[in-house]
Amino acid sequence: MDQYRNFCIIAHIDHGKSTLADRLLELTGTVIGKDRKAQVLDSMDLEQERGITIKSHPIRMEYAAQDGRTYTLNLIDTPGHVDFHYEVSRSLAACEGAILVVDAAQGIQAQTINNLYLAVEHNLTILPVINKIDLPAADPDAVTDQIVDLIGCDASEVIRVSAKTGEGVDALLEAIVAQVPPPAGDVKAQAQALIFDSIFDPYVGAVAYVRMMQGTIAKGQRIRLIQQQRDHEVGEIGWFRLSRVPRKELSAGEVGYIATGAKDVRHIRVGDTVTLVDDPCLEAMSGYSEAKPMVFSGFYPTDNDDYDNLKDALQKLQLNDAALTFEPEKSAALGFGFRCGFLGLLHLEIIQERLEREYDLNLIATLPNVEYEVVDKDGKILLVENPALMPPSQEITDVREPFVRLSVISPKEFIGAIIQITLERRGTQRKMEYIDTERVNIEFDLPLSELVVDYYDKLKSVTRGYASMDYEYTEHRAGNLIKLDIMINGEPVDALAFIVHRDKAHHWGMEICRKLKELIPRQMFQVAIQAAIGNRVIARTNVKAFRKNVTAKCYGGDISRKRKLLEKQKAGKRRMKQVGSVEIPQEAFMAVLKVER
């Protein structure tokens, strides 16, 4: 076990985590020849395109160190986004060391700090690494100072690399061997393994990615998942190269996989503990919690005939994504669809994009919203995930909404703008501290509903992309919240309803009407748009009927031209939804995003 080194790489998005992983794989000879390509471990198209890691990708490498011994390095490539906090924490729990990667030009960012704290919480040995030293804008000395300030290490311990050119990566490998402690854990003790990820494989069923903490599990044995209270038989067990390599058994200290044969990935929950049915360990690993969706959106097919296809597609995606939830939902305006729950906005975007791209579905997605706790007159708490289902205000005593602790790291010149946009969104500032002479870390409490609407885009724009952010759910808090209904030609459109603070209702009503007027194209009929609280209309506007007309001559019988134009328009309308006699484009359902505060 002395020669095992289990570690992960943590970094802010785009700081070069996946590229560094590529270099490690190459230098250890794990990837050779035709398998070489950029970001080997990010296998989904979306991961490669967006430069983010969505699923964990563990890999086992053999490294011949300078001391003449060969070490087994297990790299666990963790998801790199704020939405996947819990997954990251479980991956960290499976390691003894963490490589903290910081971009030599950008320096420490919000996720760097949060991930670092997470790693420290798990008692991991931190190897600070400055990446991209080949960039013209690189300032490794300044970034070294930031890192020294942050983790209290010695400047000489900071390893400088260029994952792109490979410079310094060999020194990093030596540091991993020298500094990351070998795993502890008794091979003879009762088996205990931590599940840090899982995938669904159509041939062998749900596959758990595990770190053996103690004991041994072998193929064919009966295993028990302690939290889920389910037993399975080990159909296949092994470790990871670029693909899975079957073995006879896994022992304490090793990282590998167990094919359980389970039909549903939701039975193989991240954070659960695997032990043997015949000789179980007494304790489950600590830190288990079930992924809880925080952000909700209604997904509706633009073509109602696609309902079953959407359902199939969601089921397929859920096979590999235990955090995705969906419930059938009916909207008077949009027909049949699903209320889907996500870990966060990025998770939502990824699912939406995969549905459209991999399953060729045209969707209308309603404005993302959060889960409200509504307290009725009897003191009963009702969970409301869909604004349209909010009970009338006279029937409720309280509405509570989720709050997050938000941290924003930015150059100091943007402090004023950041505070302004955050306060406008009902945020309260908690603290501010300088990371170095140029940059600050500001913490806020903020309603999640305000964050999911447009906060990130707004933050990027007021800081010209220099700020980074991270957030974590804290609690539900009571607020003076009401439902704003939007009516088209006198009929409330449930999918346009949203929940807003009472003080802002009037402003929002007017702004939404104005935006909808811009977004709903002129049609054959005049379209009346109104915003209302209960029965009281607080804002109204009209989209005038289309007037412009051309009575084109059919020159020489050229009918094709007109028909092709109509066919093109028709294709453009795939993202329109017919509500009554009005065609409403997808963007209209997102109108709230475009409202100026």
Added chain:
Amino acid sequence: MTAPGMQPTPPSRPARGGGVYVHVPFCASICSYCHFARTDHHDAELRRRTVEATLAELDLRRDQSSVLRAGLRPVDTLYIGGGTPSILEAELFRDLLDGLRGRLNLADDAEVTAEANPESFDEDTAITWSQAGVNRVSLGVQSLRDGTLDLLGRAADAATTRAALERACAHFDRVSADWILAPGVTPEALAAEFAEARALGVGHISFYILEWHPGTALTRAAAEGRIAPDPDERVEAVYLAALSALNALGYEQYEVSNACLPGQESRHNSAYWRRRPYLGLGPGAHGFWGRRRHANHAATDRYLAAIDAGRLPEASWELLDGAAGRLEAAILALRTCEGVDLDRLAVSEEALAAGCAEELWVLDRHRLRLTTRGFLRIDAIESWLSSHVIVPERCARVDTSGEGRLPCRDSKQHHPNGTTRA
């Protein structure tokens, strides 16, 4: 009231056979609004070569269509359009008509229309046409006022145009005249011009709202601020005024831009709107035969080169499947006062009722017919309706190779006059 020179006209009836359209792309000068296939670079030799090539094109099409060869589908409308057919020399025009007649099974009572422009429609031309079998003349009037004719870049002035209109009415029973509702035209002036036409015996009037096509002199002038297009409201007002003036004179609207005295409908154009088959011949012509629509090369040199090489001069063609066909049928029918059969549309009762309430259309004998108000929004209605036409699943194939060959075998079986023998 019967105008001087008017004689009884053959009753209008739906075309049963096929139509033939011949495009003559030559003009004396280029009008400022025109985006059609036309050129003002030509001489007698090019004109003759083009007419001969047009007849050669008909031979090619006959070779490939047993229906045409055997004369199984009589031709009951022939339309010589342009461009400016009246620019053709008398002998050349005769050769063209004789050539067509010799190759086609032209029905005895066929409607034979030729388009003329005032500057080239002299007494000799009128006589030549009449003798050659033309029984309907369509004159490009556009306006009877010098200012508007100038703006439109017309070759003829108002006096020449008036004279040509009188001449047409003197020589032919059936005369159609085109007007353009150009910027600055007042409802009063328009009404007076229509009344003049009515008094001369014009039986058919087309009135087109000016289209601003990219690349035309007029569109450039507007882009540079030298002229100001009328606002939509004014265009609507002029269109409505045109309709009421025509109604007052006894013309009845039968299509969005066409009105006529009883029995004077254009049989040829009505066949387009009913989606009847027609051959298109000549540079830039479009045709629809079988389930195939084609467009010929618009550039005369490319057209001639193809004919010289013994190839069909097609720039593109497509085989229409059910979906495209249904869509075409619906939008074409929507232009007419007959309207669209409701069985062809998947429209909710609610939307149908809303359109009636807004007076965009009426529902009459299970058809949806646009009102005048609806005609003014026909683009929006077409666009909306195109999503609600009941169609089968399959899609059309398009070939833009310009070689006029069929790209694959399976489409050939749908195609009675296939252009390849492969």
